[in-house]
Amino acid sequence: MCPRPLVKCVRCRRFHRGAGPWRAGCVDEPSARTTLLLLFALTNTVLGGWHPLSVVVVVLLHVVCIEYCVDDSLAVDVFFVVAASHSFDYLLSYSFLVCWSVFSFNSIQPRKQGETMPGNQASAVPQGDGQRRARSESEDDTDEPDETRRRAEEMHRPQWTMSSTVKDVLLEGSTNRSNMKLNDFLRNHVGGRGVVDTNENVAMEMFVQDPDDYVQDQRLLRRIFNLNAYQALKRELNERKLLLEAINKLHCECVNSLWQWNRYERKDTVTSLARTKLNGGLSQVLTRKRRETEQRRWAEERKRRWQKVELTVATTIKDVLFRGRVRVMEMQLNDFLVMELDGMGILPANQNVLLKEFIKDSARYIRGTFLQLEMQTSDRYKRMERAVREEMDMEEDADDLCEKGVDNLLKWSLAAEEVKRSVHEVTKRLLDAAFVELMSSVTMSAPIYLEGCYESVYNARWHHVVEVPGGEGTGMEVREGEPPHSWTYKAVGRTLEKDDGVRRSGAALLRQMVLTSEKGWPYSWHTIQDLPKDVFVNCEVERAWQIVKGDVTAWSSSHRGTHFKPRRRVLIGTPGIGKSMAAGSYLLYQLLHCDVEQLPMVAYVIGSQSFLFDKTTKTVSVYMDDPRIENVVNTFSLRGVKGYIIYDAELAFFLPAAGLPCKGWGMIVVTPPNKNEYERWTKKMDATAIVTNCPEENDVRAMCIWMKRNRPLQEQAEYWKEVRGRMNNVGPILRFIFGKQAYDDRIKACQQAVDGSTASELERNLGIGCCYSSNDSDLSRKLVKVVRVRRGNSIELPLNVLISPHLERETLSRLENEMKQSDFIFLF
Template identity: 30%
Template sequence: MAGRGRRVRQNEGGSAGEPPLSRARVESVPGPLWTLNSRVGDVLLDGARPPDNVMLLSECLERVRHRGTGIDGNVRMDVVIQEPEFYIPDEHTRRRILSLPECQTYALVYRAVPLLRRKGITGLLQWGGADENADAKRAVRDALADDGLWNTVCSLLDIAFNAAKDAEARGKVVMSDSEAAVVITGAFESVVNARWSHVLSGVADKPLGMCVADGRPTSVWSDAEVNKTPVQLPTENVDDARGDGLELLVLTSKKGWPFTLFNTDTAADGTPFEMMDATDVVVRRESVRVWNIVRADLDAWLVRKEGPPTSFVLVGSPGIGKSFGVGSHLLYELLHYAPGKLDVVTFLVREEIYIFYLPSGGEAGRVECYDKTPGVGRIKGFWRAGKRGYMILDAKKYVDLPTNLPSESWGSIVLSSPNKKNYKVWDETNMGSRFLFINRYHAREMKAYFAWMRRADLAAAEGNAAVRAELEKSWRVMEERMHEVGHAPRYVFGERSYERRKGEAQAALNTLTTDNVSYLFRVFAESVEWRDDGTTHCLVDLVRLEGGAIERCGNRPVSVAVRSKMIDQLHDIVASDPRIFNPEHRATSNGIVFEILVLAALQRPASAWRLLQGTRALDSGARVQRRSVVETVALASIASEQFTFRRVECLYNSCRPEVVTTCEPMVLYRNYHDNYPVIDGFFVVDGHPGETSGAEQQRGAPRRTVVLLQVTLAREHPTDT
């Protein structure tokens, strides 16, 4: 992602006035000494700085003496290098241009490095040896689709990794704390003085109904507004109703944030999403809720002296802004917490630790950056000296969280996806950790996010109908993406990220087997961990649920489209494999399992037969026992393979109540809420040969029967209704 480039160390060559990533090349000076923390971009350029001025395609055409027409030469080569076949259709010309030394450099900087970063390979440590991280490397190789370029990448990184390992083994890379620290000039002031803005919804005369304003509003959200937590898992991926007003707060730090490595230069020419990602932190209700909890714990520890601080673990779905959004917001608030109560605030991101020194004794605040190991040593030194601090740790599968930090004496919060491997060792080390869960974006928050990204166009649209129409059209595209991949800004607002995520979800659905289905149902039932291969992340969404003093969470399909495709994909599996109906696979009253499993089963004759043939009529007491509609209509229809529901509809969303006047035959109606006390769904059938009164026969009233469905594994289902 643009804006998350490498931070420049002043002791790596080049003066403070030189551009980021620059390092002087002097022939008489030995080549760079690589460490396991060296960035892949530095290694691929052998320590040289990236090109200052990117050539145009026309310049390259001139270099290879191309005199043809039909090629638009007014395109920068960093753009051309992404899709060279599109911009240079002729294979011979394309091969000659791509062989130019400058273009080979562009390929490394603008194609290989971003692909490596997207797969979590930012440094030599993540690259590993020749046999390590094979899946990520294979994905990068396939995306490059250029064997020559891939061989160059592998050769350079393998050599550097081996050299770094050898140097580490011989103890050649040893630094003291003072040598290891890099002062990030201006970073402390940039974060502490970050500028507030906000976005309001429900402004009728504004484009998109949104208004972007400077400053922090006088009234933010109440505790009741940020603490909305359902008791039961909502089965539908639909947002709760809420009033218009403040939707988002935004914090802007000109120099960026720890998560962006305080590097904003690479985002200067990026898309609105990339530029925003480098400097602007979105603060929503969920983030304020987390800060309220952390602040209350700080007050108990530092103000009321009630006991040691709590170690928190914040868990949420990928792509919704935990690390960058919540982490940066917490950092800002911690730096503004009661003066004199905290001495330092630290932020672990990737393999680096940023230490924020709060002003004390006439000394101004400052920021120092350390590699992880010396950074941990520095923190332990502060702790031994009696200093008080707070630690923010971004957990990633390729970064091992330190286990020797003073988490019992300092406050801490770990930010992680639901993959327990990210924080398992930390949790085992800190047995008193308190888990918090964060929900995805509300649809209106997504719209406000979009409005902030396009705020320049939002202002221009007030007097320009064409701009306004384009904004509305663009937002409809975003809504379609939300329908497909869910409400995660990372996968909605970036076109390439969206296409990749949509493809990953479809690929995961296409490979569903009986075992995979069983695993997904157990995930929905909260009885197994999310898998580490990424397939769960693109299909499942985490939801916070009310659980008293201890928070709990549930899981549901990540989007409306994924849920629908999942049901469609399961038809054949459910029809052919009777094991799907074992209690292990549906041993929960969870509405998700009902919707996906039972509805998929009922829509296939063979599986519906398997599901319904075990039904039996209940004793009706003194009344004359009659054959049930399941026996007389449903099973009879199944025999001729005619029993399928035409569609499935949800009735009565309490957030959007509606009046239902008619019910169609063979349409399965189910409750919007899964905690309805009596039934889970119903359908209407025609032609049940039951008794009708003479008056009904004279009026020609249709003979219809309502079949009520209640899915449970309990022996009884008591209710007062």
């Protein structure tokens, strides 16, 4: 017969793999009387005395009896019922048999754990405390597979901590069967033999001590002694007795928890069983802490790799000193004791104590002089102490240098020798080595030179557009060369404004200047697009240069003070009016024409590329990521070379690095992306804003004349008329008024922005009348422009106004409709 599958018995709750319908170890094999009755029934059937159905019914009911773990006496009853059925009519007898079978089947229910046969009420088995794993009293002699039992034990294994009590650890897994009653044991294991009422309250612990006092039948006693359940119970009681003695002994010596056991020096005086269990619990705690510590260490290592410090002149002193190394002093004391000293001296109270705090006062955190001496004599402790003290010295040096103003690698290289001598030797050695490494990387990286680009920018051709009184067509004409007279500016407060009162009689009125470079400008070098090579210079662009020119002149003056620094500038204005292409390129052109001895270098940074113009060698070199432009210019600064940086932030998406500008270099940031970034950099670098207005109508008309300079006057006039109509609709944004497709897309987007906005959104996002709204929303970029205003006739400030007459009408109309719906009276 094929082996039966693994099934859990409904009576004893154990797993069995037996043959046939009988469960080995739970119900005995069919007794002799049952076997004889079955053979007798089968013989009568073969000889024709019984109906074959009778045998089928007998066998079926007997199988049911065995499956439900009931006594085989029921099978004998079945035999008598079937035998009696042949003395009566078949219909009556089989009807009786069927009714009896149904009744008997329904009355047989699988007995739950702890239940006995009817009439024998067993007492409940204690389940133990919440931390211990409860087990059935009949589980010891089970034949459950080892793998299944191992998984169950792993799932229910308690998670000890250093605060877990010795009692909980030692009694973990104990079933406390000593509380089981003797009569319950007899009912469960020997079918109730030997049960007497006087033993109803006798515990098994008492029976194990004096079995003859409670059971006089020696044959029954031998059967009980041979039971696996009794042997397991006796073994457990003996172990429990030893464990309780160990608990009392340790309690008398003030060892009540695992961390106290870890410090206990007389472990060899405890019984082997208790010592094994306590050491196992302690090992579990230490193993788990090692795993957690390793996980934290790997997490910190991954974080360090992601945040790997790349050396620049602006790298802070602390980043240089601690780059690429584990900060041992930031490690927790308990983690070190677990990982390196096998948990020696670990205390729950020191859970968050760092090693740098421990080194300062070790006696405060380690109890016991001998324990402390034992720790300090180990090699691992000595290595840790040396590393922590070294890191503490470096941290102290970094703080002291920061107080003296030496907070980055560049300032360290320029610091006085007495400052360098004031730090520890390890700090000085690391900082000097880092600076040498930085200089080596800059020197070894050869830049890429752009052939002919320096000459193309330096020798850009001049043209200018003038307004001729009484002229034909648009009244303007293009002339070659640089204009004989440019615009005139007067000082207003701390900046300049165009002086409209100065005009030479009979001279043509200058409206626009144009610079043309055959190889383009840095604005076009960083992209593959074929951008125009012309730079349009109006009075606003010239004004920006005049302000920067004043800074350069003051910087180069012999009357400047010893601590004079070139002024930092920020050029802000409406997006799309040509600040990068016009102002940035024109500033570059003029700076290249400054005295080479006073200003030998000019850097132009845009996007991810940086262009360095060397006026001495008349070359242009381009730098990408390695080396960075801040490292390069700082290298020249260290050599005493002056220069100026034009930083175009329109495509950079971030503001200049912390190392810019370096000592001896001026700087202007063009097109900051929004007010928050502009104000942050302005405040940090003590920069002053230059606010540029949008091009005026005459400026745009002069640009149209230049673009159609070789076309008939009529065509020039028609083109200007078309562009002026676009400008009235979308504003003087050069990016959108010269191309038809760009204009169509822009006007559609602006109209959708107005129609899709509520009054509150318009009020919140536009900031009309506010100084340069910090809300860099899509709505404000479409409907608002920046104009220059003054506070107290001294400081210039940017002010938000609606961008064009058409969008102004649309916006006000939208606001009026919104207010009417809210019962507001709108007054023009």
